[in-house]
Amino acid sequence: MPLDLITNLLSSPQLYLLIFIVVTLKLSIIFVPQNEAWLIERFGKYQATKEAGLNFIIPFIDSIGAKRSLKETAVDVPSQSAITKDNISLVVDGVLYFRVLEPYKATYGVDDYKFAVTQLAQTTMRSELGKMELDKTFEERDLLNANIVAAINTASDPWGVQVLRYEIKDIVPPSSVMEAMEAQMKAEREKRAQILESEGDRQSAINVAEGKKQAQVLAAEADKQEQILRAEGEAAAILAVADAQAQAIRKIGEAADTEQGQKAIQLELATKSIEAKKAIAKESSVVLLPEDGTNASSMVAQGLSIINSINKAQKSNA
Numbered sequence: 454m455p456l457d458l459i460t461n462l463l464s465s466p467q468l469y470l471l472i473f474i475v476v477t478l479k480l481s482i483i484f485v486p487q488n489e490a491w492l493i494e495r496f497g498k499y500q501a502t503k504e505a506g507l508n509f510i511i512p513f514i515d516s517i518g519a520k521r522s523l524k525e526t527a528v529d530v531p532s533q534s535a536i537t538k539d540n541i542s543l544v545v546d547g548v549l550y551f552r553v554l555e556p557y558k559a560t561y562g563v564d565d566y567k568f569a570v571t572q573l574a575q576t577t578m579r580s581e582l583g584k585m586e587l588d589k590t591f592e593e594r595d596l597l598n599a600n601i602v603a604a605i606n607t608a609s610d611p612w613g614v615q616v617l618r619y620e621i622k623d624i625v626p627p628s629s630v631m632e633a634m635e636a637q638m639k640a641e642r643e644k645r646a647q648i649l650e651s652e653g654d655r656q657s658a659i660n661v662a663e664g665k666k667q668a669q670v671l672a673a674e675a676d677k678q679e680q681i682l683r684a685e686g687e688a689a690a691i692l693a694v695a696d697a698q699a700q701a702i703r704k705i706g707e708a709a710d711t712e713q714g715q716k717a718i719q720l721e722l723a724t725k726s727i728e729a730k731k732a733i734a735k736e737s738s739v740v741l742l743p744e745d746g747t748n749a750s751s752m753v754a755q756g757l758s759i760i761n762s763i764n765k766a767q768k769s770n771a
């Protein structure tokens with residue numbers, strides 16, 4: 454391009470007008486990112502809040518007063534000392550999660566909302582720890598976190614900030630307290646070990662006693678069964694003997710009902726009578742003799758006459 458042409462273009466008023474228009478358009482268009490809010494001021498006074506997307510402002514008159522992120526923000530709460538209800542000094546630190554709900558209040562309601570919320574979290578945490586004893590700070594950490602969040606939200610409402618949650622990262626008691634807690638935990642573990650050992654001994658004793666009881670029951674059952682079987686055997690034996698005697702008596706009776714049987718009975722009675730008298734004679738000096746006879750033949754005859762009388766009486770009764 455010739456030098457004269459460039460010189461003419463630079464000296465042309467149309468070029469300056471074009472540049473002014475481009476700059477004006479550039480200054481009048483703003484693109485707000487997602488999850489952000491830009492506060493627009495006109496002559497230093499709040500004018501509007503521009504949300505994500507394409508927005509227009511008046512150049513050279515409107516200006517961006519603040520840019521606020523609407524995302525959830527995590528802020529580390531520095532370690533600090535706190536005294537519990539039972540006068541134990543602790544060192545506590547945590548993490549605070551919050552987000553901006555109202556950009557106008559977060560910008561014009563407080564100078565630095567992050568610093569303000571962090572300081573409020575520290576003071577609230579000290580206050581809540583002062584209401585609890587040392588043991589409760591470890592056992593009820595969730596309750597402590599919830600109380601801190603509720604207290605911060607109540608105080609931070611004018612700032613347009615919502616605290617979502619607060620997490621205590623670490624609680625460090627003094628070394629003397631740590632030693633006492635370790636001794637307490639050691640004693641508790643020993644106590645649990647002794648309890649478990651005693652429970653084991655008790656259960657073992659119960660099992661042994663139960664085993665002995667069952668053994669005695671089984672032995673008693675065995676003795677009972679043995680006695681029952683013995684009694685049944687003896688009863689069966691008695692019945693067998695009685696049955697045999699009954700059969701023998703029945704056979705004797707059948708034999709005695711004949712003529713030969715009668716003679717045998719008579720002979721048996723005479724023989725037993727003679728043997729009885731012989732035994733009496735051996736044992737005593739007194740001799741018993743029948744009144745009507747002095748020999749064995751008379752005694753036999755007497756015995757036979759008695760048997761015949763008994764037989765006649767039986768036939769007449771029949």
